[in-house]
Amino acid sequence: MTRFENTSLTRRSMILSGAAMGAAAMLPAGRVFAQATAPAAAASTSQRMLGDVAVNPIGLGCQWSASGDDAVLNDQYGGSIPRETAIQMIREAVDQGVTLIDTAEAYGPFLSEEVVGEALQGIRDQVVLESKFGWDIDPVTGERTGGLNSKPEHVRTAIEGMLLRLRTDRLDIVYQHRVDPEVPIEDVAGVISDLMAEGKVLHWGLSEPGIDTIRRAHAAQPLAAIQNEYSMMWRGPEVDVLPLCEELGIGFVCWSPMAMGFLGGKMNAESRFEDGILAAIPRFAPDALPANMALFDVVAAWAQEKQVTPAQIALAWLSAQKPFVVPIPGTTKLEHMRENTASTNVTFTPEELAQLTAQVDAVQIQGARLPEGVLQLSGVDTPPKS
Numbered sequence: 461m462t463r464f465e466n467t468s469l470t471r472r473s474m475i476l477s478g479a480a481m482g483a484a485a486m487l488p489a490g491r492v493f494a495q496a497t498a499p500a501a502a503a504s505t506s507q508r509m510l511g512d513v514a515v516n517p518i519g520l521g522c523q524w525s526a527s528g529d530d531a532v533l534n535d536q537y538g539g540s541i542p543r544e545t546a547i548q549m550i551r552e553a554v555d556q557g558v559t560l561i562d563t564a565e566a567y568g569p570f571l572s573e574e575v576v577g578e579a580l581q582g583i584r585d586q587v588v589l590e591s592k593f594g595w596d597i598d599p600v601t602g603e604r605t606g607g608l609n610s611k612p613e614h615v616r617t618a619i620e621g622m623l624l625r626l627r628t629d630r631l632d633i634v635y636q637h638r639v640d641p642e643v644p645i646e647d648v649a650g651v652i653s654d655l656m657a658e659g660k661v662l663h664w665g666l667s668e669p670g671i672d673t674i675r676r677a678h679a680a681q682p683l684a685a686i687q688n689e690y691s692m693m694w695r696g697p698e699v700d701v702l703p704l705c706e707e708l709g710i711g712f713v714c715w716s717p718m719a720m721g722f723l724g725g726k727m728n729a730e731s732r733f734e735d736g737i738l739a740a741i742p743r744f745a746p747d748a749l750p751a752n753m754a755l756f757d758v759v760a761a762w763a764q765e766k767q768v769t770p771a772q773i774a775l776a777w778l779s780a781q782k783p784f785v786v787p788i789p790g791t792t793k794l795e796h797m798r799e800n801t802a803s804t805n806v807t808f809t810p811e812e813l814a815q816l817t818a819q820v821d822a823v824q825i826q827g828a829r830l831p832e833g834v835l836q837l838s839g840v841d842t843p844p845k846s
């Protein structure tokens with residue numbers, strides 16, 4: 461029996477709690493969405509396990525960079541948010557029951573961690589705070605070489621910097637942001653174990669690792685979570701990573717659960733991206749996007765049927781896949797954070813879930829999920845430890 465089969469924190473309990481709580485409400489703008497509930501109710505029955513770490517089912521991604529104006533933060537998709545609103549959003553998310561806050565050294569670099577650290581003043585102990593190391597970033601200037609660096613001494617320096625920016629004495633979960641093919645994973649596990657012994661890191665995880673590396677890392681120092689891209693639009697983890705997480709009792713945190721805005725309804729067949737990451741992603745290119753809109757049509761129809769929003773359908777479907785899956789949607793809008801957090805109130809009967817999944821299965825997504833150069837950094841295994 462796996463750790464997940466043995467837990468009382470099952471999908472069924474989440475469905476029941478959601479059913480008891482959920483009621484749709486009409487927004488002034490005419491959109492309908494499932495409303496947020498009191499944090500205590502959200503926390504009591506629906507927590508999910510990332511290894512031994514309990515979190516509420518929807519987290520919050522905090523990934524921003526400088527805009528040139530200190531008062532404004534940019535996201536990677538052409539959006540922006542006043543810094544003060546970002547701080548307000550993080551604090552309100554915690555009020556609404558979000559307990560998993562995700563960021564990374566590389567987001568900015570440093571800037572997102574600074575914003576999160578400021579936002580969590582006084583409420584740090586209410587959250588599971590996670591950040592990531594692994595890129596070759598100068599610890600003083602924040603300058604990036606573009607390469608990876610998980611050499612143990614660099615990892616230690618990076619994590620010391622995170623603690624300062626996040627204004628905390630410990631990281632609840634720290635991830636290797638991409639596997640460094642030059643450093644055996646046992647060496648990375650070694651420095652993480654040392655930092656655990658010092659109380660600076662409580663748990664660790666890997667982002668987009670190879671299968672062999674997951675097994676070796678977990679054997680060296682048990683992993684709390686894998687953080688990979690996973691959404692209705694990119695279902696690669698279903699092949700081998702999710703089954704392995706289930707086997708080993710490792711949690712799974714989904715990045716880009718909204719397929720970078722696509723599943724929230726931010727694109728249409730005519731959308732064109734001239735710069736930024738979206739312009740480089742094959743599934744959003746002009747020769748793929750019109751066909752891929754068939755997936756959004758499925759999501760929009762279910763949203764209409766259930767009187768909720770497409771974003772909520774996308775998140776609720778993802779949460780329904782496994783009881784140890786936790787999406788971390790990112791947003792520049794307070795109302796979207798509220799909507800995403802309240803997606804825990806959207807439930808499916810087993811028949812509805814099977815029907816929705818069959819419709820999602822029927823759409824063949826055209827184009828790769830990421831540019832080729834970025835994809836090469838996923839699924840990487842480290843050299844054996846000599």
Ligand SMILES: NC(=O)c1ccc[n+]([C@@H]2O[C@H](COP(=O)([O-])OP(=O)(O)OC[C@H]3O[C@@H](n4cnc5c(N)ncnc54)[C@H](OP(=O)(O)O)[C@@H]3O)[C@@H](O)[C@H]2O)c1
Pocket residue numbers: 520521522523535537539562563637667687688714715716717718719720721722723724725726771772788789790791792793795796797799800
């Ligand atoms: N481990 C890794 O390598 C990795 C990689 C990428 C990201 N991440 C983490 O994962 C988090 C989420 O990923 P992501 O931001 O790339 O992708 P995402 O959450 O799939 O998509 C974000 C996009 O969705 C839109 N959106 C969010 N909520 C919405 C709603 N309710 N309705 C309509 N649109 C909505 C946002 O627009 P608005 O701003 O208009 O709401 C934004 O454009 C990041 O913040 C980061 O913490 C990790």
